[in-house]
Amino acid sequence: MTSEIDLLTRADALARDYVAGVRNRRAFPAVDDIAALDAFDIPLPEQSNDPAQSLELLNRYATPATVTSNGPHYFGFVIGAVLPSAAAADRLVSAWDQCASANVNSPAAAAIETTAARWLLDILDLPRDASVGFGTSATACGLASIATARNALLARQGWSLDTMGIAGSPPIRVVVPATVHVTIKKILRVLGFGDNNIAIAPTDAHGRIDPTKLPEIDASTILCLQAGEVNTGEFDPFDTLIRDAQAQGAWVHVDGAFGLWARASERYKHLTTGIEHADSWTTDGHKWLNTPYDCAVAICRDGRLAAETLNANAPYADSEPTAQKNLTLEFSRRARGIAVWAALHTLGRSGVAALVEQFCQQATLLAEGCRDLGIPVLNRVVLNQVLCGFDNEQQTRQLLAAVQQEGDVWFGSGQWNGKAAFRLSVSSWRTERADIDRCIAAIRRHLPTS
């Protein structure tokens, strides 16, 4: 059997080789490399294998079939690459294997995540005494936040969800933008809201809530707003919406999976004016901050309310309002906030601002390149998302399919005003001007001829 140290040395060497070559890999694997993944479709081994053999199988068959989202010319979804600082910290965190549920399990993780939380509130300019739970995703953190919102609104009406349960409770309504992200719909389904208790707020031509058409809001309403609509990158008009909703006693939650990071740049922060008055916010580390998966945060203005909803108190693990186990869905958990700490420590305030500005400026270049090729750009490109589509949907689909099949660069499909579109997202720290040009060249190669 290969020794642990030899095995880790080999894994490190393979990881280094991969990262060293990531700039030159195609963005999406070739058909043959994907077909070779059949090598994994074997029965459970009856006998033990040398761990080096397991590692070699991964490297031989999976490495070539990876999507190069950790590279510079992958423009799909809003994925983000991995910063060297965050990736290196995460490697050490894996070796530590801390159970970072509370201080009692890992004083080191608790100390570092406490600082990471404080830095996040500083750079995102949110209330400095808010709670920050490091969860797996904006979905899981959004679920934690909206569960907190429901508990809090019910408690204000004298209904304790903990003792009285959901059956017979006063109805809580949720208002979401027409362009709401699919994961918010998933959260509401999992929490059992039901379509009858969800009101859709009509949006304007840019995908933002139109305040003049807002459904009725009252003290039984959770209003979900967006910082960074996933197609257009646009922002709801927070200032008036939040002020008016809170005057009615509503809870305002902001889904800022990537767009909340606009606050880190003085050039883009104005897009989020008033957002700091919300009651809860979610954002990802694994998108714009370029930390490894899975990493996101649930931020709650009143941390006691979050801990009341999410606490995992036990005779052997009592209630610490600051313990991570009381602020997210997870109990046992990896210390994912350490990668956030490392990214922020290495980049500093100016480095994060530069990253945000890089994404946005490169998106502007992509949009210019598309327009120069005669491709209509459907959004204003206020952030990092570029939405394109021909009048003739068939042409849009053809171009997208051809670029995806070639695989040199990659981006995905979208829909806007009921029509087929394609969407380019810049969110990798590795992306340079040459990669923007490479993307435009790929699009040019596959322009529809008719």
Ligand SMILES: *Cc1c(COP(=O)(O)O)cnc(C)c1O
């Ligand atoms: C990606 C995204 C989410 C979900 O985030 P996950 O971390 O993938 O769960 C929610 N809202 C928006 C706007 C997103 O872009």
